[in-house]
Amino acid sequence: MSFQILGLDPKILKAVSEAGYTEPTPIQAQAIPQIVAGHDLIGIAQTGTGKTAAFTLPMLTKLAAGAGQRGTRALVLAPTRELVLQIEENVKAYARHLPLRVATVFGGVGEHPQINALRVGTQLIIACPGRLLDLMGRRCADFSGLQFLVLDEADRMLDMGFLPSIRQIVRSLPAKRQTLLFSATLSKEIEGLTHEFQQHPKLVQIGRRSNPAETVTQLVYEVPKHLKTALLAHLLSEPGMDMVLVFSRMKHAADRLARQLEQKGIRTATLHSNRSQSQRLRALKDFKSGAVRVLVATDIAARGIDVDGISHVVNYDFPLHVEDYVHRIGRTGRANAVGDAISFVTNEDHGELRALERFIGRGIVRKKAEGFNYSAAAPAFNPAEERRHPQPQQSRGQHRPQGHAPQSRPPQGGGRPPQPPRPQGGAPHRPQPQSRDEFRPQSAPPPRPFGGSPHRPFSGAEQSRPPQGGGRPPRPGGRPFRPARPAPGGYGGQGGGNSPQEEPNGNREGGNERHFPSTASRYGGYGRRFKR
Numbered sequence: 001m002s003f004q005i006l007g008l009d010p011k012i013l014k015a016v017s018e019a020g021y022t023e024p025t026p027i028q029a030q031a032i033p034q035i036v037a038g039h040d041l042i043g044i045a046q047t048g049t050g051k052t053a054a055f056t057l058p059m060l061t062k063l064a065a066g067a068g069q070r071g072t073r074a075l076v077l078a079p080t081r082e083l084v085l086q087i088e089e090n091v092k093a094y095a096r097h098l099p100l101r102v103a104t105v106f107g108g109v110g111e112h113p114q115i116n117a118l119r120v121g122t123q124l125i126i127a128c129p130g131r132l133l134d135l136m137g138r139r140c141a142d143f144s145g146l147q148f149l150v151l152d153e154a155d156r157m158l159d160m161g162f163l164p165s166i167r168q169i170v171r172s173l174p175a176k177r178q179t180l181l182f183s184a185t186l187s188k189e190i191e192g193l194t195h196e197f198q199q200h201p202k203l204v205q206i207g208r209r210s211n212p213a214e215t216v217t218q219l220v221y222e223v224p225k226h227l228k229t230a231l232l233a234h235l236l237s238e239p240g241m242d243m244v245l246v247f248s249r250m251k252h253a254a255d256r257l258a259r260q261l262e263q264k265g266i267r268t269a270t271l272h273s274n275r276s277q278s279q280r281l282r283a284l285k286d287f288k289s290g291a292v293r294v295l296v297a298t299d300i301a302a303r304g305i306d307v308d309g310i311s312h313v314v315n316y317d318f319p320l321h322v323e324d325y326v327h328r329i330g331r332t333g334r335a336n337a338v339g340d341a342i343s344f345v346t347n348e349d350h351g352e353l354r355a356l357e358r359f360i361g362r363g364i365v366r367k368k369a370e371g372f373n374y375s376a377a378a379p380a381f382n383p384a385e386e387r388r389h390p391q392p393q394q395s396r397g398q399h400r401p402q403g404h405a406p407q408s409r410p411p412q413g414g415g416r417p418p419q420p421p422r423p424q425g426g427a428p429h430r431p432q433p434q435s436r437d438e439f440r441p442q443s444a445p446p447p448r449p450f451g452g453s454p455h456r457p458f459s460g461a462e463q464s465r466p467p468q469g470g471g472r473p474p475r476p477g478g479r480p481f482r483p484a485r486p487a488p489g490g491y492g493g494q495g496g497g498n499s500p501q502e503e504p505n506g507n508r509e510g511g512n513e514r515h516f517p518s519t520a521s522r523y524g525g526y527g528r529r530f531k532r
Helices: 010-018 026-036 050-064 079-094 112-119 127-137 163-171 186-194 225-236 251-263 277-289 324-329 347-362 381-389 460-464 516-524
Strands: 041-044 074-077 102-105 124-127 148-152 180-184 200-204 216-222 246-247 268-271 294-299 312-315 339-345
Touching: 010 050, 010 186, 026 041, 026 050, 026 200, 041 050, 041 216, 050 079, 050 148, 050 180, 079 277, 102 127, 112 127, 124 127, 124 163, 127 163, 163 186, 180 246, 200 381, 225 251, 225 339, 251 268, 251 294, 268 277, 277 294, 294 516, 324 347, 339 347
Parallel strands: 041 180, 041 200, 074 124, 074 148, 102 124, 148 180, 216 339, 246 294, 246 312, 268 294, 312 339
Antiparallel strands: none
């Protein structure tokens, strides 16, 4: 079968031929005629079988037939930025001979070009739901003339995370439209939700639902948790693993694994949602060009990332859901190519492994790496790694181990110079003071009795004056007095100095509470607070 009998536009057939495609894949051969005929459609096929072209080619054909119409006529929604950019790349390749404008809308980049593209009515918009919903809330988009809605990776788009956003977007679209849903994995529960968005859809399913690609060899390595990094480095020493995609469950674990591989001389890049858009694009570019050998990623890269030549996919952390496993290993063995999928399984992962084997209907081959010591002890603690990525410090009340000396740092913004570290034997015992007055500096002025004013000497009558309103009598000896620096308008509120002035070191004038905090609570502070 050739593309000529599928009813595509001649200009699109020319672009397809220039791209090197000669025969349609099974999902393309069955889905394209249904879409050209105007039906809503659900397309389910294995990863790497050409699902993007299956909805792009017929959609471009119908858009080319109504080239005179203005406004946005097609909207494609995808869960990740990388998938949005991949769809845009394919659309531009197939529409190179058409007068069609294409724009992308997603977060992590400037919004002004996206706002302009929506306001001028770009014919085809490829977007992530979050940024698109934000711009729609600001009335930057007009979808009154929309004819096509496509949900790529429909199972992820309709799960509990995206479903509220998708419903809100769909409510603002015309009821009369053609809606297309494509995915490699689509459960019966998610398929039941599709009736909210489609009208009498046709179902095109190639192969067994949610089945991994047959061209991928799947292997399981049972390994202790503390030896997973060492096993990965051992496997990467083989020359056949020249382009490896490693999946980690957590973002910080992906960064840590990449650092450990770099220390072993293996060129590595990372891809996860904490990376900026420019960093994510640079990582993909270096991985595709061969500048880096290993790409460590989270499941953000498991949806639709099409990189030619990936030889191995390694599940460093075993996936929690079988659908994620299918999409992960589908990054290799694409377009009838061969590839290997390696999964590290610890004692905690055997439940997920058994669930996966029941799901795919067969067991996965167990294998042991030759020359690897599976009984090795856990790696020793690396203090250099700890200094580069310190853990949260202990709270003030926690016990400090013997022999531990805090690292001295230069003071920020001046102030007290760093103190020498304590001796290794631990700090000597210092008896606790019996009263708070023992904390006061030895050079403090002599104490003054309670009462009186900071501007005149004390008299005997003031010293013997009983406290007003009863209560606790003044302590013999009183408190030491350290006069506060006068503000431009006097002390505290006297003389019109209503607002305290900021000092260069961050303290406030008009009170002595920062030097002796206890005076603020007992005597009300000095200056404006001192008067009773």
